[in-house]
Amino acid sequence: MATIIKDKANVTLTENGLFPSSEVMLDLKNLKKVYPTPKGDYVVLEDLNLQIKKEEFVTIIGHSGCGKTTMLSMIAGLNPISGGNISVLSKHIKGPGPDRGVIFQAPSLMPWMTALQNVLLGVNQVFPDATKKQRNDIAKYYLQKVGLEDSFNKRASDLSQGMQQRVGIARAFAIKPKVLLLDEPFGMLDSLTRGELQDILIEIWNKEKITAVMITHDVDEAIFLADRVVMMTSGPKAKIGDVLNIDFERPRTRKSVLEHDDYYKYRKHLIDFLEH
Amino acid sequence: MKQSITLGKVTKFMGLGFLSTLKDLFTGKLEKEDFINFLRKVVVPLASVLLFIGLWHMGSQSLYNIEAEFKIEKALNDQGPAAAEAMRECIASGDVSCKPNTLPSPAQVWDSYKSLLRDHNIISADKAAFIEKTAALNEKRIAEGKDAITYTGRPSFVDQIFRSLKTVFAGFLLALVIAVPLGIFIGLSPTLKSSFNWFIQIFKPVSPVVWYLLVFMIVKTLLIDSNEDSSFTISFISVGLCSMWATLVNTAMGVSSVDKDYINVAKVLKLGPFQKIFKVVLPSSLPLIFTGLKITLSVAWMVLIAIELLAQSPGLGLFVWEEFQNGANDSNAKIIVAMFVIGIIGFLLDRLMLTIQNWVSFDKTDAI
Incomplete structure (x- = not known):
């Protein structure tokens, strides 16, 4: 399967089919991941190439165990790279850092801290020169954005799963990362809460326009949120199988997306890929 | 949001929920x-x-x-x-x-308990009188730069309880001060863990008696010039060394098994080592550390009796031993009284730790 990158109106591709480097936020080149096992090396990812533009929202879809999460944690710097490289704004990454915010599948809040303290944990780290009040204001602003203005001082352990993940979203945006990495952030939520949080996520994202890479299992979620949906082949030796541009206008509403003529075309494309 | 604190909540918090049921019975709220x-x-x-x-x-x-x-x-x-x-x-x-000398009946034990209390009242009255009598003289002696005259009479049963508590808390504090920081270091570093592991495995099962002898050998030499009674020092150090292992092992385990998600968050946010330890690692391992401290305190109380007996350090252990050697008419009954006092204090210490644990720990699941 060849990689299809459609020419979007505002971007011209270079001769070799790549985006010009000034447009690129995140660049994965010949990425490889190998886990040594007693029976020899297990190659999870091989020759994986992916460019993600500034202010782009990319969702990644693929079968369970294909290496999506491995790839994301490599971008986050939490998992060492076996071959190739990852760069953010043309700079190779070395380990984890707050320029790449992560929203994990489990909310991963410190349960002994309040919602505000959890967000402040990151804010204090990223803005050490700001005054205490400024840092508090940043944390409170994002907690308000995710609809938690009444729960600043509630302990994380007293919040519901959905509310915890809202704090997770606030924490990730509050450190103003260059890239936002989302590892199936709504996978553990019921479908009602999931819809609510998708709306909240896209609302903040519309405002902040932080380059985002999100893993999901949910075809509708992938289409609703993304500018491009990246489909990964099944492992071992997983790579990019196909890329689908989603040309809906932003800001989007769920209703307008569902009523769009192209919606079912996109959906069929993704499902066909996953079933073959 | 303020929560009113009721007796029910407090007693439940301390694991003494049955008390509030009793209160409900008497207030007719049942x-x-x-x-x-x-x-x-x-x-x-x-x-x-x-x-x-x-x-x-x-x-x-x-x-x-x-x-x-x-x-x-x-x-x-x-x-x-x-x-x-x-x-x-x-x-x-x-x-x-x-009189046949055997297991005393409950009534005899109760009588002994009352007689021990009477004895305590007599001794404390005696002590108070002594202090009053020597107050003026002592003031003069201190003014002259001499040592004050202290009461040197026989300690009462209650005095010995307090003496035992003092020893056990000193030992417990020693265990805390050694085991918690050491446990954190061992838990954080796999290298330290493997180098300390044999040490822990070998010394953990050593009997209190042997610890006492070891401490005795060392302290006796160190305090060779001192005229002071070293029995207290020896006994509290022995108690601390015997009882610290549970805290050491639990702290190391708690620290090394912090949820990987929390560690990832710390990595992504690039928290420094200090922040990582105090904001992430320690709070998340507090429940296990407290489980260790709870075991440590109960072990400390248990071995204390044996160690006091060996060290001839005043306290309940020595009381039991002296009564046994004494062989008087009511000695056996007094030993049983001491047994109950030891048991009840052990229970109360355990509740005390549970209360503190509930207080500081984020994990509100009922610990037992």
């Missing part, structure tokens, strides 16, 4: 459906206590009879029927000289 609950939580435990006392009474009675029969039999064989008859009368009269 609903009919709570009655079964009341039966289960108050009546049944109370009945089992009574049953225990009954069995104890019968057991001590039959032991008493065995001992009495044996004494009479012996008198008969050694000195003939007249002596046996005299012995029988003597035992029946309850005279101290020929």
Whole structure:
């Protein structure tokens, strides 16, 4: 399967089919991941190439165990790279850092801290020169954005799963990362809460326009949120199988997306890929 | 949001929920459906206590009879029927000289308890009088740069309880100060863990008696010039060394098994080592650290008795040993009193730790 990158109106591709480097936020080149096992090396990812533009929202879809999460944690710097490289704004990454915010599948809040303290944990780290009040204001602003203005001082352990993940979203945006990495952030939520949080996520994202890479299992979620949906082949030796541009206008509403003529075309494309 | 603190909440917090049920009974707030609950939580435990006392009474009675029969039999064989008859009368009269010496009955233990309290009142009155009498003199002596005269009389049973508590808390603090930081370092570093592991495995099972002897060897030499009584120092260090292992192992385990998600968050946010330890690692391992401290305190209290006995350090352990050596009429009953006091204080210490644990820990699941 060849990689299809459609020419979007505002971007011209270079001769070799790549985006010009000034447009690129995140660049994965010949990425490889190998886990040594007693029976020899297990190659999870091989020759994986992916460019993600500034202010782009990319969702990644693929079968369970294909290496999506491995790839994301490599971008986050939490998992060492076996071959190739990852760069953010043309700079190779070395380990984890707050320029790449992560929203994990489990909310991963410190349960002994309040919602505000959890967000402040990151804010204090990223803005050490700001005054205490400024840092508090940043944390409170994002907690308000995710609809938690009444729960600043509630302990994380007293919040519901959905509310915890809202704090997770606030924490990730509050450190103003260059890239936002989302590892199936709504996978553990019921479908009602999931819809609510998708709306909240896209609302903040519309405002902040932080380059985002999100893993999901949910075809509708992938289409609703993304500018491009990246489909990964099944492992071992997983790579990019196909890329689908989603040309809906932003800001989007769920209703307008569902009523769009192209919606079912996109959906069929993704499902066909996953079933073959 | 402010929560009103009720007796019910406080007692439940301390794991003493049955107290609030009792209070409800007396204030008439008890609903009919709570009655079964009341039966289960108050009546049944109370009945089992009574049953225990009954069995104890019968057991001590039959032991008493065995001992009495044996004494009479012996008198008969050694000195003939007249002596046996005299012995029988003597035992029946309850005279101290020929009383069978065996497991005391609950009533005897209760009497001993009261006599120990009376004894305490006499001694503390004596002590107060002594202090009053010497107050003026002592002031003068201190002004002249001499040592004050202190009361050197026999300690009462209650004094010995406090002395034991002092020793156990000193030992516990020593264990805390050594084991928690060491546990954190071992838990954080796999290298330290592998280098300390054999050390922990070998020293953990060592008996309190051996620890005492080891500490004795060292402290005796270190304090060779000092005229002060080293028994307290030796006993609290031994208690600390015996009891610190549970905290050491639990702290190391808690620190090394912090949820990987939290560690990832710390990595992504690039927290420094200090922040990582104090904001992430320690709070998340607090429940396990406290489990360790709880075990440490109960072990400390348990070994204390044996160590006080060996070290001749005043306290409940020495009290028990002296009563046993003494062999007086009511010695056995006093030993049983000490046994109950030791048990009840151990229970209260455990509740104290549980209360502190509930207070500081984020994990609100009921610890036992």
